[in-house]
Amino acid sequence: MTTAPTATTDEAAQPPAPAPAKSAWATLRPLVLRLHFYAGVVVAPFLLVAALTGLLYAASFQAEKIVYDHELTVPAGDRELPLSEQVAAAREAHPGGTIAAVRPAPEADATTRVMLSGIPGVDPGHTLAVFVDPYTAEVRGELEQYGSTGALPLRTWIDEFHRDLHLGETGRLYSEFAASWLWVIAAGGLVLWFSRRRALRTVRGTGGRRRTLGLHGSVGAWAAIGFLLLSATGLTWSTYAGANIGELRASLGQETPSVSAAGGGEHAGHGPAGGPAGDAVHGVGLDKVLTAARAEGLGDPVEIVPPADETSAYVVKQIQRSWPVKQDAVAVDPATGEVTDVLRFADHPVLAKLTRWGIDLHTGTLFGLPNQIVLMALAAALILLILWGYRMWWQRGRGSAFGRPIPRGAWQQVPPHVLVPLLALIAVLGYFVPLLGIPLAVFLAVDILLGEIAHRRGRRTYSGGPVCSGTSSTRESRTRAAAA
Numbered sequence: 001m002t003t004a005p006t007a008t009t010d011e012a013a014q015p016p017a018p019a020p021a022k023s024a025w026a027t028l029r030p031l032v033l034r035l036h037f038y039a040g041v042v043v044a045p046f047l048l049v050a051a052l053t054g055l056l057y058a059a060s061f062q063a064e065k066i067v068y069d070h071e072l073t074v075p076a077g078d079r080e081l082p083l084s085e086q087v088a089a090a091r092e093a094h095p096g097g098t099i100a101a102v103r104p105a106p107e108a109d110a111t112t113r114v115m116l117s118g119i120p121g122v123d124p125g126h127t128l129a130v131f132v133d134p135y136t137a138e139v140r141g142e143l144e145q146y147g148s149t150g151a152l153p154l155r156t157w158i159d160e161f162h163r164d165l166h167l168g169e170t171g172r173l174y175s176e177f178a179a180s181w182l183w184v185i186a187a188g189g190l191v192l193w194f195s196r197r198r199a200l201r202t203v204r205g206t207g208g209r210r211r212t213l214g215l216h217g218s219v220g221a222w223a224a225i226g227f228l229l230l231s232a233t234g235l236t237w238s239t240y241a242g243a244n245i246g247e248l249r250a251s252l253g254q255e256t257p258s259v260s261a262a263g264g265g266e267h268a269g270h271g272p273a274g275g276p277a278g279d280a281v282h283g284v285g286l287d288k289v290l291t292a293a294r295a296e297g298l299g300d301p302v303e304i305v306p307p308a309d310e311t312s313a314y315v316v317k318q319i320q321r322s323w324p325v326k327q328d329a330v331a332v333d334p335a336t337g338e339v340t341d342v343l344r345f346a347d348h349p350v351l352a353k354l355t356r357w358g359i360d361l362h363t364g365t366l367f368g369l370p371n372q373i374v375l376m377a378l379a380a381a382l383i384l385l386i387l388w389g390y391r392m393w394w395q396r397g398r399g400s401a402f403g404r405p406i407p408r409g410a411w412q413q414v415p416p417h418v419l420v421p422l423l424a425l426i427a428v429l430g431y432f433v434p435l436l437g438i439p440l441a442v443f444l445a446v447d448i449l450l451g452e453i454a455h456r457r458g459r460r461t462y463s464g465g466p467v468c469s470g471t472s473s474t475r476e477s478r479t480r481a482a483a484a
Contacts, residue, residue: 027414029195036188038443039181041393044386046178047185051386053162055379058364058372060155068152071143076108077135083112083286089137090114090130099306100127102286103150103319105134106301115145126156149321149365169239173435176238180436183231190224193217209395216388223381230378233358241433248432254351259329259343261305261312283307283334289314292332292339299326307334313341321365327356 065072083104091099097116105112112134115127122128122144129145129152132138146156164171196217206214235241249255286304293302293316305315313331320326327345332338345353360366364375414422430437 028418029192031414032188032192036185036192039185039188040386040389042439042443043178043181043185044389046174047182047382048386049165050162050175050178051379051382053158055376055383056158057155057162058375058379060158061364061372062369064152064155067154068143071131071141071152072111073109074111074133074135074140080105080134081137083290086112086132086134086137087114087286089139090116090132093139094119094128094130094142096120097128101306102304104290104300104302104304110134111140113145113150148319149363150319172239175234176241177435177439179231179234179238180241180433181439182234183228184436186220186224186227186231189217189220193221209392212388212392212395216385216392219381219388220385223378223385226374226378227382229358230362233362235433236355236358240435244432244434249351249355252351254349256352256355257343257348259315259317259331260341261308261315261331284337288337289316289332289334292316292337293330296328296330296339296342298328298330301326318345321360322368323366325356325360325366 083102086104087099087102091114094116097119100115100117102115103113111131114130114132116130117127119128123146126144126146128142129150130142131140133140143152144156145152146159151159160166163175165174236245246255289304290302293304298316298318301319302316303319305317307314313333315329315331317329318326325345327348329343330339331341333340345356348356357366361371364372426440427437430440
């Protein structure tokens, strides 16, 4: 009778082979997944409002041309009247207020805008734009105007709705909060999507939650770069992050310069040129001032700001934000009509140029209509991503209720040599972007507190699922986490 050979003592004593060490990404992925999930759930309502209002704002440029066509356009004539006569016609129609600026007709079929400040019933931060036919001096109408882009009532209302929900400075926190987190959610989703196996990224031929995930990931991957740009450019003029960015630029000597409206011709360090404008008939008058600016190469469109007082100069500046950008400016002595200072956009510091281009890209003016179409597409994509995200959460609960949250404790699996630099980076970002740092700190504190409560009750969970003794339960928990 043959017996099977028995294992030797050495063979029986051999320990099991050690499990392969996890890569840094394998330990970070559950953490990124949890952050993406919870940030999406909490921030999504704010992003949804920002996307809907941003979609309206991107469309408002073209809507404005249609709604205010009578005020903005005129039949092209043969010869324009002197600018001083056009301004006199506007003053005759509206003798109250003070002339804040004049924008000569930039095109053959466009009107001249004369902006008046201090008009009763007009918001103190706005001006009343009087539209004058440059060929006949007929006043075509008047509308309240806001901002350097010359937004009229329709676009102004949508702009303020997008920026602060018509709640003033307090309302601006919503848009800054959304912009502070948009790049985090977009970057996290992009990393998670491309870290999945190609087969799991397929949309065609799938159904249920996997199809929703495929649509969410595919659209998000295509739109992620746009979201990152929108977030970065939106923060540049936000309340808190924008102030920090401004201080950083100042420390680096990268502030936006302005032409000097005072005597001496030296560039003022910073801030707006001109200040509150006075009467537009100082010295040599508007026509000679415009001629002097043209001689320095300032083509249309331009804006003329009258002297603020008897010791100040006229300031003429180009106001074209579309590419190629025209942002040169000159100061003209009202007594002699000579140019006393010139500032070229080409001479602006690098960060000042990038800020200018970034803001114009965000607002849809840098590349005109194509820019606005891209912004509308990004807004629509963000709306769909949010809806798909909530649908996936619902489908995790098998279609009857919202599903399981992503388990906590993922940070405990990250090795110290990765976790410590990561925490340092988050601290720096949180300092410069407070509406990212403060909510993240609150979330971590609440998460740790809830985890401690669950631990004391014996129900502590980790990124792989709840701690349990059964092998099949552990395997099932890991399978669910991997599928997420």
